[in-house]
Amino acid sequence: MKEKNATALSRREFVRRTGALAAVCALPGASSAESAPGAPTLDPAKLQRFVDPLPRPEIARPAGVRRDPRNPAEELPYYRMVMGEFEARVHRDLEPTRMWGFNGLSPGPVIEARSGKGVLVEWANELPQRHLFTIDHNLMGAERDKPDVRSVVHLHGAKAPPESDGYPESWFVAGKSSLCHYPNRQDACMLWYHDHAMGINRLNIYAGLLGLYMVRDQFEDALGLPHGEHEVPLVLCDRRFTVDGQLSYDVSPVPSAPWIPEFYGNATLVNGKLFPYLEVEPTLYRFRVLNGSNAQFFNLSLSTGQPIAQIGTDQGLLSAPAPAKIVSLAPGERADLAIDFSGAGGQELTLKIGAVEEILQFRVARSGAHIGNLPGRLPEKLRPVVPLAESAAVRTRLLTLNEYKSPKGESMTMLLGGAHWDMPVSETPELDTVEIWSLINLTEDVHPIHLHLVRMQILDRRSFDKLHYFVNGELRFIGPPMPPDPGEAGWKDTVRAHPQMVTRIIARFEGYAGRYVWHCHILEHEDNEMMRPFEVLPRGRA
Numbered sequence: 001m002k003e004k005n006a007t008a009l010s011r012r013e014f015v016r017r018t019g020a021l022a023a024v025c026a027l028p029g030a031s032s033a034e035s036a037p038g039a040p041t042l043d044p045a046k047l048q049r050f051v052d053p054l055p056r057p058e059i060a061r062p063a064g065v066r067r068d069p070r071n072p073a074e075e076l077p078y079y080r081m082v083m084g085e086f087e088a089r090v091h092r093d094l095e096p097t098r099m100w101g102f103n104g105l106s107p108g109p110v111i112e113a114r115s116g117k118g119v120l121v122e123w124a125n126e127l128p129q130r131h132l133f134t135i136d137h138n139l140m141g142a143e144r145d146k147p148d149v150r151s152v153v154h155l156h157g158a159k160a161p162p163e164s165d166g167y168p169e170s171w172f173v174a175g176k177s178s179l180c181h182y183p184n185r186q187d188a189c190m191l192w193y194h195d196h197a198m199g200i201n202r203l204n205i206y207a208g209l210l211g212l213y214m215v216r217d218q219f220e221d222a223l224g225l226p227h228g229e230h231e232v233p234l235v236l237c238d239r240r241f242t243v244d245g246q247l248s249y250d251v252s253p254v255p256s257a258p259w260i261p262e263f264y265g266n267a268t269l270v271n272g273k274l275f276p277y278l279e280v281e282p283t284l285y286r287f288r289v290l291n292g293s294n295a296q297f298f299n300l301s302l303s304t305g306q307p308i309a310q311i312g313t314d315q316g317l318l319s320a321p322a323p324a325k326i327v328s329l330a331p332g333e334r335a336d337l338a339i340d341f342s343g344a345g346g347q348e349l350t351l352k353i354g355a356v357e358e359i360l361q362f363r364v365a366r367s368g369a370h371i372g373n374l375p376g377r378l379p380e381k382l383r384p385v386v387p388l389a390e391s392a393a394v395r396t397r398l399l400t401l402n403e404y405k406s407p408k409g410e411s412m413t414m415l416l417g418g419a420h421w422d423m424p425v426s427e428t429p430e431l432d433t434v435e436i437w438s439l440i441n442l443t444e445d446v447h448p449i450h451l452h453l454v455r456m457q458i459l460d461r462r463s464f465d466k467l468h469y470f471v472n473g474e475l476r477f478i479g480p481p482m483p484p485d486p487g488e489a490g491w492k493d494t495v496r497a498h499p500q501m502v503t504r505i506i507a508r509f510e511g512y513a514g515r516y517v518w519h520c521h522i523l524e525h526e527d528n529e530m531m532r533p534f535e536v537l538p539r540g541r542a
């Protein structure tokens with residue numbers, strides 16, 4: 001038995017090192033939480049493709065207006081978003097899937113907000129007693145004395161006051177709720193809300209606790225980008241199903257330590273459907289894409305090889321459209337894309353997430369009813385992105401990304417700056433100051449690093465001598481600084497830190513003083529302490 005585990009683990013190590021992602025699913029001894037005997041894994045290649053229409057996420061409707069008890073001056077639109085369990089059909093030929101979501105939907109309803117106009121959202125927990133997946137009680141914050149089912153909602157990318165940010169330890173149980181105030185004092189962009197409960201975040205999001213949140217503003221409206229029918233949100237989530245249509249999530253071969261270092265599915269939900277199709281007119285469309293997966297990276301492309309124009313990133317519009325054949329998206333990242341179907345009247349093409357895997361079909365009509373009124377072209381200039389000057393930074397922090405094996409080698413911890421979650425706060429920027437964070441990636445993996453509260457820019461990425469760093473604790477660069485990709489050259493809130501490179505980001509810590517978090521957005525890493533608090537100090541206190 002011991003030997004068998006050792007083999008499995010060394011294969012896991014191999015998989016991690018070589019990046020042979022698909023092999024993870026085939027680990028000997030790996031089993032899934034929900035697949036009881038008789039419910040083997042579904043092979044998505046056996047499903048008939050493109051038989052379900054792509055659902056358009058529903059728009060949330062306010063339940064009224066209310067005053068924020070912490071700031072009773074203004075009346076704000078008030079939304080009530082209820083987390084619960086329900087069944088949904090992810091494919092015509094599959095049994096309904098038990099999942100979690102908001103107001104009976106996963107992804108949940110889209111909250112539409114205007115820049116500068118606040119909203120109140122009451123996040124209510126009405127989840128059932130039992131979790132859908134196996135909890136690992138060894139993880140920080142998920143110990144046995146914590147309830148299995150608990151949640152707290154974070155609005156990813158929001159400049160929100162700390163008490164509304166969804167601190168991972170501020171979870172609440174069924175029957176409770178939390179009222180959050182989002183002032184929306186930020187540029188137009190697509191945010192997303194999702195669970196953030198300490199130690200079980202990967203399981204709660206995997207169960208379906210996520211949804212979109214749009215911030216819109218006049219500047220963007222004036223650009224005349226495709227809108228209404230011609231603006232389509234796409235929430236991409238990789239999942240694995242049993243043949244009877246139920247979600248399955250892996251556990252490690254060590255029963256006492258079920259956590260796995262990354263989950264990779266074999267099927268991709270697009271707005272909650274497998275292999276949907278979308279009927280489009282032969283004109284320009286805008287797609288607002290979120291990678292809501294736990295660990296999967298997507299390389300988006302069109303089957304025709306036609307370029308996609310990226311017009312925005314996590315935190316809003318780029319300064320100009322950036323054409324690309326492939327758009328990469330790490331977990332947590334968003335891309336605002338424009339696709340021109342005007343040359344494809346009467347054709348069918350597909351959106352791919354890798355070399356071969358097709359996830360969504362576009363059926364282009366021969367002609368469209370109201371094409372005459374539509375902007376057929378993108379503006380040449382979008383929104384100026386003023387670079388944050390390095391000289392504006394009051395300090396540079398060197399922060400390592402590292403992974404550690406437990407002495408017995410059966411599990412791994414990923415840490416930021418070498419510190420555990422519960423160690424004293426070490427990143428304490430002063431409100432309204434600019435800082436550079438140098439992310440020194442000592443691992444073999446790409447880690448998408450996300451900071452709450454702030455938007456940032458990527459300065460550069462640069463290879464360094466890892467061995468020299470381990471021996472002398474000093475950075476010796478072995479390559480030139482590389483600028484961000486054109487599709488990353490805007491405002492970001494989640495940045496890919498490449499292996500054996502130093503990725504430098506620059507941000508102004510504006511908005512609010514208080515306690516926030518930063519973390520890797522590979523949810524398995526985040527749940528195993530690749531997450532740290534940071535605290536914005538009021539002016540004059542740093």
Ligand code: C2O
Pocket residue numbers: 154156194196332450452517519521
């Ligand atoms: Cu997508 Cu800490 O969040």
Ligand code: CU
Pocket residue numbers: 154155156157158450451452453
């Ligand atoms: Cu966030």
Ligand code: CU
Pocket residue numbers: 414446447448520521522525526530
């Ligand atoms: Cu990571």
